[in-house]
Amino acid sequence: MYTDFQKHLQTTLQEIKDAGLYKNERVIITPQSSAIKVEGGADVINFCANNYLGLADNAELIQAAKDRMDARGYGMASVRFICGTQDTHKQLEKAISDFFGTEDTILYAACFDANGGLFEPLLTEQDAIISDALNHASIIDGVRLCKAVRYRYKNGDVADLEEQLKAAQAQRFRIIATDGVFSMDGNVCPLDKIYELAQKYNALVMVDESHSAGVVGKTGHGVTELYNMRGKIEIITGTLGKAFGGSVGGFTTGKKEIIDLLRQRSRPYLFSNSIPPMIAAAGLKTFELLTRDNTLQDKLHANTEYFVTRMKAAGFDIKPTQSAICAVMLYDARLSQEFAAALQQEGIYVTGFYYPVVPQGQARIRVQLSAAHTQEQLDKGIAAFTKIGKQLRVLK
């Protein structure tokens, strides 16, 4: 039975390899941090984790998780509407609402699920979703699962968004969907202009804060802080897997009727397990840490500024960024792979991205800064980039 299918799969896999697109995973044998050890290699400085605030190995979070596991056990083994929830999950939902200045929050196993289960319960074929062309895969999948009419506008292009909104006036309700920070360039969405257009053309706004929450804005409250729009956006989604501790878990936060209906109808919530109590407790601790003082946010912003300024001064072509993502443009796919491999020899851990992850001819190395980076680590990173940049004739 399997033979024909196996051949088909082998052919497909070979095609992926021949195109140079086969993904090999490196194995990390230390906790996630700014300095890690990769199996079979030396120690490296990590510039490609979503560990923006350096919380992935934070002692307070680990202790909070341990304590709650001792007190409340390992797992929930249930979905919430069947067997109920623990108080910790409710407290975390409250903490997320307080953080974003929203009315209510619903937890998911991941932000992929939050986005996947967002649109279908809220909209029908009478409605419209107007989506940024560079939105995350999980938003695209969520839109696909919903019967609403789909419109797409060019990345961050408010003129194009306006055209799409005009076209979408035939529908009953409209939701504009956008990432807060676009992960390959590090640019933020023009939320102020999007909101203005939403008012003008009678639309709701949904922002995915996965790469922006904890990062963007003076106190890391995300794009709504950056644009001084706290409490104005109807729907925000986000993850606990990046700045907020780097473990697992996702959420949708916003207007209370929206959240209430998601609890009744959102399929990844209704038919999937709750996050473990220890993860909820560590999540709670994360929001306590971030509101206690601004140390981590300040450190992240200072580190990003330091790195980007010096990389530009060294002569690198850096995409304009308003986040902790620094895209070092190399344009050529092969060069991006060579450059990344050479950097790893220098003890600098990064990934080169090329088509189809980024547009053709737009290959790059995406550096992600963290509050955990020391100045010495940043200096080593910049020195290695400069050395390899000269070797590979990217720099003069």
Ligand SMILES: *Cc1c(COP(=O)(O)O)cnc(C)c1O
């Ligand atoms: C990472 C990411 C997600 C997925 O988050 P998980 O919690 O890991 O599933 C969703 N949206 C955006 C914009 C992301 O960057």
